[in-house]
Ligand SMILES: Nc1ncnc2c1ncn2[C@@H]1O[C@H](COP(=O)(O)OP(=O)(O)OP(=O)(O)O)[C@@H](O)[C@H]1O
């Protein structure tokens with residue numbers, strides 16, 4: 337064994353990856369029809385990395401995010417967090433403590449204000465703000481993504497699609513988790529706001545060591561991520577930009593086994 341291989345295998349023994357998908361397949365069964373959406377996916381997701389997932393409509397991006405976010409279990413294979421199978425860890429516990437999802441259709445609590453949506457999520461997950469009260473922290477977060485106090489205290493049903501999307505993002509940011517997952521988070525936003533959200537995702541990964549996985553149709557958003565994955569015909573592949581100078585490529589553990 338070479339010393340490089342020995343070091344690599346020692347590191348692998350010391351710390352399992354943050355998130356590992358091992359031979360993950362997923363099949364939907366409805367009546368007599370069975371659709372296999374994901375086929376034997378092997379992949380690791382690490383801390384401090386901003387991933388984007390591209391792929392045609394219906395290719396299984398939301399399905400994949402659901403498995404990674406602990407909302408569903410694969411019909412074959414395993415998803416593990418720091419070496420523990422999510423089913424063993426408990427999906428609810430995993431969602432509360434480790435992984436927050438920003439849904440494609442927001443899933444906000446309809447009879448609450450934007451602010452209450454954020455503080456309720458913090459209460460449910462037991463998230464404690466770095467300083468001050470939960471309410472003050474939630475207001476700061478909402479303000480940081482362009483929702484002022486007046487908007488924050490309005491019922492979410494009275495907000496525009498883009499504003500609701502930002503509430504969903506603030507809600508996920510408020511729960512200080514290791515993994516942040518987002519399904520088309522900038523789809524309803526104007527270009528400036530969208531770029532601001534991408535800046536937040538990059539900071540969360542690079543400054544705070546989070547693992548951020550964003551499903552998108554936007555090549556522009558993908559270009560600002562560290563690793564671009566493509567889902568097609570049930571398989572997940574990583575695009576390696578061979579034109580980028582070596583120094584510009586993201587470093588760290590390989591995203592693909
Ligand atoms: N609950 C379900 N029951 C049966 N089939 C489903 C279910 N959810 C998704 N599918 C099917 O699985 C496939 C993948 O769906 P998925 O929502 O994961 O795709 P997607 O890549 O997120 O698409 P989009 O870009 O349009 O959001 C589609 O063919 C879809 O019809």
Ligand SMILES: [Mg+2]
Nearest residue numbers: 397398440519
């Ligand atoms: Mg989808």
